[in-house]
Amino acid sequence: MIAIRLVERDPNWYQGPPYMVEEVVLSEERLGDCHLTVEQHIEAAIVEADTLGHPGYPNDAVRRMREARHKSSDYPHKRIFGFDRVRDDGEIVHPYAAHKAMDDWMVSFYLPFSQDWGEMPESKFITLPIATPADVRQRLDRP
Known part of the structure; x- marks a missing residue:
């Protein structure tokens, strides 16, 4: 539509x-x-x-993500930022920026449940499944 x-x-x-x-x-x-x-x-x-059951984002995390996203304005696949992913360990991964490293793009992400940060190559990131509400609830039930 x-x-x-x-x-x-x-x-x-x-x-x-x-x-x-x-x-x-x-x-x-x-x-x-x-x-x-x-x-x-x-x-x-x-x-x-x-x-x-999503924990949301603290103000400091939002500020950091916004500043990094502004710096990654040359990243060509911005739609990737619109979808949380789920890692093999069940952790919800929120992409917010990307930067060029050698010949690959590195996707920066925030882990809302553990309030931690990380990054991985774009080629690996796009293989992660898009997080569903069931994934979020399942992660909520974990310690």
Whole structure:
């Protein structure tokens, strides 16, 4: 499905097609996160936060990730940052930046449950499965 994001306040931006705002392709997963109003989106986010069990991100971690992401603006595969992964040991891995090292890109990540940091070659990182809500709950149940 192709959609437009309702981010502009002036309705003239949404006259079309063709639209003056970016059209995006929604995957089945992203389609489930679409809401008709901001209020519905907020309510859904609160329910998810209360039921998912994800520990979130401390302010210092968010600041560090934001600064590193800004420095990695030349990284060509930015969509990789939109998906947490799960390592073989069950740890949830949150990618936030990448930097060039020799001939490979190194993906920097944060481990939200242990509040630790790491990095690995992009070629290895993309082999990790995308984390699901079940993976997060399973990790929550571990010490």
